[in-house]
Amino acid sequence: MSTTDTTTDPAGGSPANPRHIPTFDPAVGTSDSSIGWAIRDTLAMTGRNLTAMRRVPQVLVFSLVQPVIFVLMFRFVFGGAIKIPGRDYVDYLMPGIFTQTVAFGAINTAVGLAEDKGKGLLERLRSLPMSRSAVLGGRVLADTARNVVIILLMIVIGMIVGFRTHTNVLAVAAGIGVLVLFGVALASIFVLIGLSVSNGEAAQAAAFPLLAPLVFASNAFVDPASMPGWLEWWARRQPVSKTTEAVRALMLGGETAGPVVASIIWSFAIIAVMSPIAIARYRKS
Amino acid sequence: MSTTPSSPGGSPRSAIVAESLVKHYGDVHALQGVSFEVPTGTVLGLLGPNGAGKTTAVRILTTILQPTSGRAEVAGVDVIAHPHEVRRRIGLAGQYAAVDENLTGNENLTLVGRLNHLATAAARERSVALLDQFNLSDAAHRPVRTYSGGMRRRLDLAAALVTHPPVLLLDEPTTGLDPASRQGLWDVIESLVSDGTTVLLTTQYLEEADRLADRIVVIDHGLVVAEGTSAELKSTLGETTVTLSFRGSDLAGRAALLLGDFGASRSSGDETTVNIPLRGGADTVRDVLNLLHSNELDVGRIDLHEPTLDDVFISLTGARS
Numbered sequence: 001m002s003t004t005d006t007t008t009d010p011a012g013g014s015p016a017n018p019r020h021i022p023t024f025d026p027a028v029g030t031s032d033s034s035i036g037w038a039i040r041d042t043l044a045m046t047g048r049n050l051t052a053m054r055r056v057p058q059v060l061v062f063s064l065v066q067p068v069i070f071v072l073m074f075r076f077v078f079g080g081a082i083k084i085p086g087r088d089y090v091d092y093l094m095p096g097i098f099t100q101t102v103a104f105g106a107i108n109t110a111v112g113l114a115e116d117k118g119k120g121l122l123e124r125l126r127s128l129p130m131s132r133s134a135v136l137g138g139r140v141l142a143d144t145a146r147n148v149v150i151i152l153l154m155i156v157i158g159m160i161v162g163f164r165t166h167t168n169v170l171a172v173a174a175g176i177g178v179l180v181l182f183g184v185a186l187a188s189i190f191v192l193i194g195l196s197v198s199n200g201e202a203a204q205a206a207a208f209p210l211l212a213p214l215v216f217a218s219n220a221f222v223d224p225a226s227m228p229g230w231l232e233w234w235a236r237r238q239p240v241s242k243t244t245e246a247v248r249a250l251m252l253g254g255e256t257a258g259p260v261v262a263s264i265i266w267s268f269a270i271i272a273v274m275s276p277i278a279i280a281r282y283r284k285s
Numbered sequence: 286m287s288t289t290p291s292s293p294g295g296s297p298r299s300a301i302v303a304e305s306l307v308k309h310y311g312d313v314h315a316l317q318g319v320s321f322e323v324p325t326g327t328v329l330g331l332l333g334p335n336g337a338g339k340t341t342a343v344r345i346l347t348t349i350l351q352p353t354s355g356r357a358e359v360a361g362v363d364v365i366a367h368p369h370e371v372r373r374r375i376g377l378a379g380q381y382a383a384v385d386e387n388l389t390g391n392e393n394l395t396l397v398g399r400l401n402h403l404a405t406a407a408a409r410e411r412s413v414a415l416l417d418q419f420n421l422s423d424a425a426h427r428p429v430r431t432y433s434g435g436m437r438r439r440l441d442l443a444a445a446l447v448t449h450p451p452v453l454l455l456d457e458p459t460t461g462l463d464p465a466s467r468q469g470l471w472d473v474i475e476s477l478v479s480d481g482t483t484v485l486l487t488t489q490y491l492e493e494a495d496r497l498a499d500r501i502v503v504i505d506h507g508l509v510v511a512e513g514t515s516a517e518l519k520s521t522l523g524e525t526t527v528t529l530s531f532r533g534s535d536l537a538g539r540a541a542l543l544l545g546d547f548g549a550s551r552s553s554g555d556e557t558t559v560n561i562p563l564r565g566g567a568d569t570v571r572d573v574l575n576l577l578h579s580n581e582l583d584v585g586r587i588d589l590h591e592p593t594l595d596d597v598f599i600s601l602t603g604a605r606s
Contacts, residue, residue: 040402041399123379126347129373129400
């Protein structure tokens with residue numbers, strides 16, 4: 001195994017490709033563990049995840065089916081019976097749908113990671129000299145990109161059924177930003193679920209009971225005033241409601257600062273608590 | 286960067302050293318003090334039944350898992366102190382073909398190259414070369430989910446070779462493959478070894494260890510229960526024997542008496558047969574047959590029994606399947 005080794009590669013064929021054994025001096029340490037490499041690795045993993053999403057467009061379609069059904073159901077079936085003072089119900093509904101879409105979309109983060117784990121891909125990635133955070137970072141970044149696409153599509157679908165924004169483009173963009181940040185926060189929870197189960201179905205099964213109370217015991221579809229007192233208390237304060245409220249304010253007008261700040265605080269708090277746990281779990285599992 | 290020129294002094298005598306590796310998961314003692322060495326440029330077969338601790342050992346050597354105690358060195362680098370440096374020197378091909386089904390073969394290999402910190406152009410170049418070597422060029426731009434099992438394994442092995450690692454760890458590389466694909470993969474592994482690569486191979490297939498491994502370590506319940514070359518392990522179980530079958534037990538009895546000098550013994554199960562250890566090879570057979578012939582004892586049937594690694598395996602690890 002000397003440097004002058006000119007033998008051909010295994011399985012015959014290609015021209016001599018000298019084996020390179022990196023030199024290593026424990027005193028100097030490793031040179032490719034810098035932030036720059038972490039970013040490059042994260043982008044490489046993001047690209048991989050986005051390519052996989054493009055290859056299986058069904059997943060994107062299916063993540064639209066459920067919110068579209070909700071739009072149709074609440075707009076045309078239940079909507080007539082729900083009165084929101086001072087607003088068209090469709091305007092009230094759509095920001096709730098956006099939050100719901102982001103929330104249920106986060107399941108994909110868990111499913112994607114669980115599948116990578118189940119198929120042994122995480123094992124291989126752990127044996128590579130890549131940044132440890134890139135696997136999770138690449139997953140969350142790709143899912144964030146997907147979220148942006150899905151939110152835009154849902155806005156279009158909302159427009160078709162009568163939803164109209166009543167503010168300016170910047171405010172609407174800020175609303176999308178609040179949703180995307182909330183999506184990252186949820187992803188940090190679902191990374192942990194994905195790493196804790198061994199396949200996609202299990203991830204799905206574990207995710208729904210966690211999301212249902214958040215999404216439905218909220219102000220996304222109805223005014224919490226109609227709920228029993230204890231539930232109303234929760235439904236007014238929890239992150240899905242705060243995010244929905246913030247998006248409503250940014251897209252429809254009204255008091256903005258309070259709900260937007262509350263949503264951002266919720267999102268950052270979730271990220272601050274969950275991501276160290278998720279990273280520790282990735283290192284250990 | 287990994288493009289640092291290689292140093293000729295960098296190859297230690299043993300490419301893999303495992304010393305008293307212990308791994309406990311709670312009450313489960315996956316490894317209870319496993320030690321072995323793999324001299325540079327040789328193949329070690331790590332053999333054992335399911336749950337023996339083979340995969341745990343591989344996961345420790347590939348830095349995926351930290352041992353509870355003990356130490357290990359791969360390519361001269363301590364796996365616990367410098368895991369990142371170990372990762373730059375190894376290739377791992379797993380029990381499950383660890384490739385991304387939704388990416389093409391080319392995308393898979395390019396991704397692994399980039400994550401090994403090759404420049405993008407170099408990663409692409411290497412991917413094309415490997416796909417060519419592994420006869421996957423025609424399928425290079427097809428998603429892996431359209432590949433056959435054998436093609437996936439070849440791609441998985443190719444992914445382990447992207448950086449020309451001096452040490453290769455193969456965890457049951459041919460499990461579940463059809464005989465032709467298995468043969469193909471063996472050929473590839475053999476050519477890697479002839480190229481100077483050190484290989485640690487776990488397997489449940491004794492035929493595989495027999496064919497590929499220079500030395501074999503048998504582990505069971507997290508302990509090394511035997512170690513040696515294939516031939517050494519077989520010889521611990523006894524030598525080749527000839528079994529002579531006669532038309533009746535009285536004939537067999539007379540033959541056993543007559544052949545006492547050859548170490549003949551009656552089988553416990555079958556009254557009509559006599560076993561003779563084949564110490565002198567073909568000469569022994571000739572002498573035995575001549576002696577029987579001159580005493581007018583007709584032999585009905587002659588069987589040769591060569592101890593197989595299966596015999597070794599079963600005798601060492603008990604009758605567990």
